[in-house]
Amino acid sequence: MLLILITALLIILMLSLAALFFLEPYIHYSSDGVRIDLPPLFQKTEDDNPPDSTAPLQFTTPTPDPSATATPEAETQTTFRGVELSLSDLTGGTAQTQAESAGAAAAIFALKDTDGELAYQSQQSFALEYDLNAADGAVNQAIQQANGGELYTVAYLSCFRDDILPQWNRSLSVHSSGGNYWDDEGVRWTSPASAEVRQYVTGLCQEAAALGFDELLLDNCGFPTRGNLDSIKGDSNYNSANLTADMTTFFQQLETALAGYPELKVSVVTSLSVLNGTSDGSGLTLDLLKQYADRVFVAVPDGQTLPTIEGLEIVPIVAQGTGEGSWAVLR
Template structure:
């Protein structure tokens, strides 16, 4: 039986009519979609005749560039390296300063000759104040001890060095404590002024007037042009009949922390740095309950902590300070017997 003719030639072919029909169908679909899409642009006039209104494309607006860009770059306050020499002259006079300045420059001790600043004692543990202080004079006329040229000498110190330190003894202050026992003095449980193991008297950190007295002097020192105020004797007595002290109701460490906070507030409108001298043992051990000192309380409230130490101790003490106050630096206080002062920050003490 012979195969059907033409079968293999017809199989798989598509007629031209079907192709044309498919193309027309696609065009009709596209046209319908276009009509649907254009419906929202068809507007009828008052006679009912439709017409097409296409939206007008707004021209691209050029980017506006402000004439003046107000860019504020916040400067990071760099911690300067402190290579300080402690001045021993109290009160400082012009002649004494000229002599001291030349001796620093000509010193054969490397730590002294490379010094970039000095620390001037403006109030010591005797209670005397060595600059013209209105705050001190208001408490007792015997507190302020100056010479005729003291003001000029202090001004020249601040002009000679771009950075200067004022050393301010705080609560160990027999003169002010006895001048105002009720308002500022540290009392015993019998209601009288307390005498420590060295027969000296203290201001009471728990009394607002005592704290304000010291804060007022800090503000005066800022106005004189000092760049840093180093607080010393920030503690309660640690020698004598301590069980006889009337500490009041507030914890000792809280009173000292409040004092540092008030100091910060007093200096808030100035660029003056606040620093604190502590015993080396307080830093190493973290606290001294008798003195009312806790490193974790005080370190965050100051920019630097100073301590009399050896070069061998300095690295460990710096680590303890950094752990207690993230942004707080450490400055060792050296002498010829304890350090060389050839690197890093230091405060060189008189021999």
């Protein structure tokens, strides 16, 4: 019996050591305690793909009052009426009708959201290696055919706020002392300082252009600006002195990648701080936006006004309600 007991204890000890060895790269220690960050293969995925049949989400600017006296500020603002639809609305032929019913002149389709999954079939190496593509192999052709119509289509991409790539490859992420950086909603960020990440994002933008979209809407286009930023670890993926230089390199690469699509508009979601000429920590600057963006989208809190910026088309974001009907859905 003693021999059996010793054998059992040895087996338990060996299994415990093996589990510790396997989990060690995924165990993170922080002021909030211990967190085990398993790779996607071992994570729950039942709720990762919400149904397509969601109600349209409208993001519009106020309708100008024809009787109002023109002001210098009005010259830089534009009225953009857009509605977010599912990709199945586009490929199924109902997007035009839904956009018209919503009073929108543009339809926004999320090709890459913050979860990192793609709504189409990409040929980028990360998409293939980490199985991020849409399951439908015919979706690209359907998107191209649908984009050939009269509807003005916008491809939404969450550039660097990407929850899945840092799980597979930690070298691509913004780091904290415990591993990957997590923002206030528990979402990870890839680093614009990484040449591989920049190549991946610009490649996705080039593919969206080739699919026939009229405009790219680039959100989370920069370094993290939300969450406990003090917990970010300074290293080669986050050098506070080089944030703008890294974003400049990104936009230069993006311009080169999109050189064959001169009619394509590039829009960037930014902050009032950047438009007012101050830093918000993203690495974006007013000069960068004026040079590389066709227009910018910006949330305007109550009581604040937009600056007048010559040569930059500004779309103030007006949320339609709260929760599922707010701009926050497009993270």
